[in-house]
Amino acid sequence: MNGHQVANIKQKKADIVSVATAANVSTSTVSRYFNHPELVKLVTRRRIETAVRKQGYIRNRAAQTIHGIRSGTIGVIVPTLDHAIFAEVVQSFSDTVAEQGFTILLASHGYDQQREYAILRKMLEHRVDGIVLTGLDHDDAVFRLIDSQTIPSILMWNYADDTRYPSIGSDNNSAGAMIAEHLLSQGHRDIACMFPPTRGNDRAQARFSAVMETLTDAGVSVPDHWQLTTVYSISDSKRDTLKLLNRTDRPTAIICGNDILATGALYGAAASGLRVPDDISITGIGDFKGSAEIEPALTTVRIPAKRIGSEAGLALSSAIINPGSVTTGLHCKPTLMIRSSSKPLNRE
Amino acid sequence: MNGHQVANIKQKKADIVSVATAANVSTSTVSRYFNHPELVKLVTRRRIETAVRKQGYIRNRAAQTIHGIRSGTIGVIVPTLDHAIFAEVVQSFSDTVAEQGFTILLASHGYDQQREYAILRKMLEHRVDGIVLTGLDHDDAVFRLIDSQTIPSILMWNYADDTRYPSIGSDNNSAGAMIAEHLLSQGHRDIACMFPPTRGNDRAQARFSAVMETLTDAGVSVPDHWQLTTVYSISDSKRDTLKLLNRTDRPTAIICGNDILATGALYGAAASGLRVPDDISITGIGDFKGSAEIEPALTTVRIPAKRIGSEAGLALSSAIINPGSVTTGLHCKPTLMIRSSSKPLNRE
DNA sequence: AATAGTTTTGCAAATGTTTTCATGAATGGA
DNA sequence: TCCATTCATGAAAACATTTGCAAAACTATT
Numbered sequence A, B: 001m002n003g004h005q006v007a008n009i010k011q012k013k014a015d016i017v018s019v020a021t022a023a024n025v026s027t028s029t030v031s032r033y034f035n036h037p038e039l040v041k042l043v044t045r046r047r048i049e050t051a052v053r054k055q056g057y058i059r060n061r062a063a064q065t066i067h068g069i070r071s072g073t074i075g076v077i078v079p080t081l082d083h084a085i086f087a088e089v090v091q092s093f094s095d096t097v098a099e100q101g102f103t104i105l106l107a108s109h110g111y112d113q114q115r116e117y118a119i120l121r122k123m124l125e126h127r128v129d130g131i132v133l134t135g136l137d138h139d140d141a142v143f144r145l146i147d148s149q150t151i152p153s154i155l156m157w158n159y160a161d162d163t164r165y166p167s168i169g170s171d172n173n174s175a176g177a178m179i180a181e182h183l184l185s186q187g188h189r190d191i192a193c194m195f196p197p198t199r200g201n202d203r204a205q206a207r208f209s210a211v212m213e214t215l216t217d218a219g220v221s222v223p224d225h226w227q228l229t230t231v232y233s234i235s236d237s238k239r240d241t242l243k244l245l246n247r248t249d250r251p252t253a254i255i256c257g258n259d260i261l262a263t264g265a266l267y268g269a270a271a272s273g274l275r276v277p278d279d280i281s282i283t284g285i286g287d288f289k290g291s292a293e294i295e296p297a298l299t300t301v302r303i304p305a306k307r308i309g310s311e312a313g314l315a316l317s318s319a320i321i322n323p324g325s326v327t328t329g330l331h332c333k334p335t336l337m338i339r340s341s342s343k344p345l346n347r348e
Numbered sequence C: 001a002a003t004a005g006t007t008t009t010g011c012a013a014a015t016g017t018t019t020t021c022a023t024g025a026a027t028g029g030a
Numbered sequence D: 001t002c003c004a005t006t007c008a009t010g011a012a013a014a015c016a017t018t019t020g021c022a023a024a025a026c027t028a029t030t
Helices: A002-008 A016-023 A027-035 A042-055 A061-065 A084-099 A113-125 A140-147 A172-185 A202-217 A234-245 A259-271 A305-321 B002-008 B016-023 B027-035 B042-055 B061-065 B084-098 B113-125 B140-147 B172-185 B202-217 B234-245 B259-271 B305-321
Strands: A073-078 A103-108 A130-134 A153-158 A167-170 A191-195 A227-229 A253-256 A281-283 A300-302 A335-337 B073-078 B103-108 B130-134 B153-158 B167-170 B191-195 B227-229 B253-256 B281-283 B300-302 B335-337
Touching (some): A027 A042, A073 A305, A084 B084, A113 A130, A113 A140, A167 A172, A167 A305, A172 A202, A191 A202, A259 A281, B016 B027, B016 B042, B073 B113, B073 B305, B113 B130, B153 B202, B167 B172, B172 B335, B234 B253, B259 B281
Parallel strands (some): A073 A103, A130 A153, A191 A227, A191 A253, B073 B130, B130 B153, B191 B227
Antiparallel strands (some): A103 B103
C-alpha cells in the first residue's frame, strides 16, 4: 500500500536541492557547477551533470535575480509591432542582445502615454536589466520612474543630441528636410503633404515640421487642402490621394510622411490614371522593404532600421555588462534614395 | 560631518522591509497590502501607500515567483519578426494577453531548430507561465522539454487536429488547395509555382505540397523549370519572375507561396511589360497589408493573423489562469480573396 | 464589565538560489 | 615523512518576498 502511494506521488519539481542530493554533493557545489564550473572537480561535475539530466532540472532565474544577479532581460517598449519598420528594428535589436545572453520583454503601448507608464512599471517589477523606449518624447513620469532606478536606458529610433537618455537612431528633422530639398531642387513648387497624425508621435511631428519649414524657407507655401492627415494605412492613403488628385488644382509632387503612405499614394495615382513620375512625383520616408522594388521604385529617405536596432542592442548590452561605462547616443544618418518616383519638373 | 555623510549615502534600494519600517508595520502587512488589500485596515493602507510612494518602491516579481506565484510572463518564439505577418500575429497576441496582466518574453530563432531549443530553455529558466511556438513542426527535444514542465503550451499560426499541443491557426493545406483550385477553375493549365525554401518551414511545405497535389489530381503537371524556390523577398521574387517570363514558354499563371513573393512577381510582370491579369494571372497566400490595394489588387488566400493572435492569447491565458481546464485547438479558416490579379483564361 | 466573536497584525518559516568563509583533502617540495 | 600550498567542498547566511498560524486589538452583545 505504501508502495502504491509512493508510485502515485507527483515527482516533485527538480530544484538545486534535489539535484545536490542525487549527486551526493551540497547545493553550493551544484551552484558552482553552473556558475564557475572550473572550480568543480571533473568527476563531481560528471555526477552533477547526470543528476541534472535525469531530473530535467532547469535553473530558476527568479531565484538568482533576487541576489542582485542580472535578470538577463531587457524591456523593449514600442508603439506597435504592426508597422513593419518597428518589427524590423525590434528584430535586429533582439538578435544583437541575444548574443549577449539577454532575452527581451516586449510590449507595445499603441501611442498611449498612460499605457507606456504602466508597461514600464511592470517591466521594472520584472527587474529588467535595461530599458529601451521608442522615440524621444515620453511622459515626464516615465523619465522620472527610470531615473529612480539604477538601470541603463536608451531611446531608440530617433536621434537628437539633447535627449534625456542616449538616443540611437535617425534625425527625423534631417530626413524631412532632405526630401523637401530634393523636390525643391527638382523645381517643384506645387507640393502636397500627406502625414500621419502627429499626436504622440514625435517622429512624424519632426518630419512634418522639417518639411514645412524647408518649403516655407524656399518661399513655397502649402495650401490647407493639400495638407493631408492620413493614418498609417495603404488603403486610407490610396483613398485620400485619389480624392486629392481628382481636384482641378493638382500638385506636381506629394511628400508622404512614410513609405506606407507613399505606397498608397502611388496606387492612388495609378488608379486615377496618372503616370508617376511624369505627371506627378511621389516620395516617402523610411525606405521600407519593397520600396525599391515597387513600380515605379520609390524615392525616399532611408532610415537604417537594422543598423539602429543592432547599434542600440550593442550600446545597451554593454552599458548593462559594464555599468561604469558611459553610453553615448549615436546618429545613424538617414540617406536620400533617389529612385524613379520623382523627377525634375518639366516647365513648359 | 555626520550630516554630510548621511547626505552622501546612496539611498538604498527600496524593498518591502524599508517600506514596512517607514509605515511602521511588519513586512507581512505590506505584502498583504499588495496581494489582499481587503485584509488590511484602511488607515494602515494609507500609511503604507505613503511609504511606497515616498520610497518609489517597486515590487520584485522575481521574489514572488520563487514562491510558486506566476511570473506573469509568456514565452513567444517565432521564426522571425521581419515578416510583417508574424509581427502582426505577435502584436495581437501580446495585446490580448496584456489585458490579463501578462507580458511577453519574445525571441526568434531564424528557422534554426537548435536555436529554438536553446531559447525555450532560457524561457523556462525565466519560469514563463506558458509557451507559444510558431508552426507545427519542432524538434522532438523541444516537445520533450515542454512535456517535462507543467506549463501550458500552444502552437500558433498553423492548424491541424493531430498536433502534440493544441494548435490555433490556419490549415495551410487548405490554403494551398484553395488557390490551386481557383486557378484550375479559371481554366489555367500552364501554371508556375514560386515558393520559399521549405526546409524548417512547415507552413510553406504544407502549402506547396497541397498546391502540387491539387494540380496533379487535376492532371496538370508543373515542369521543373517552372518550380521556383525563392527566398522571402520582393526583390528576389521580382528578379526570378523576370527570368521566368523572359523564356519563350510562359505560364498563364503563377502561384506564389505568399503575398510577398506575389508582390515581387507582380512587379516582375510589370517590368517585363506583361499585363496582369490579361497576360498572366498571379496569386499569393496570406493577404498581407497592402495586398488589397496593390495595382492590380492581389488574388490571395486570407490567413487571419489578427484573429489567430488573439484567439491564441485568449486560449493560453485562460489555460494558465485556470490550470484544470482543457485547451482545445481552433481552426481559423483561410478564405479565398478573389481580386484583380487573376482572371479566367481566354482560350482562343 | 465580561464575554464572544471578528478583524487586523506580526512572527517565523519557507521559497530556490548564491556567496563568503572555513574546513578537509590532495599535492608537491624538502 | 612532514609541512606548506593549493584545490575542492560544505555550512550557513543572505536575497526579497509570501503565508500559516497565533496573538492582539477591536466590536458587539449581554
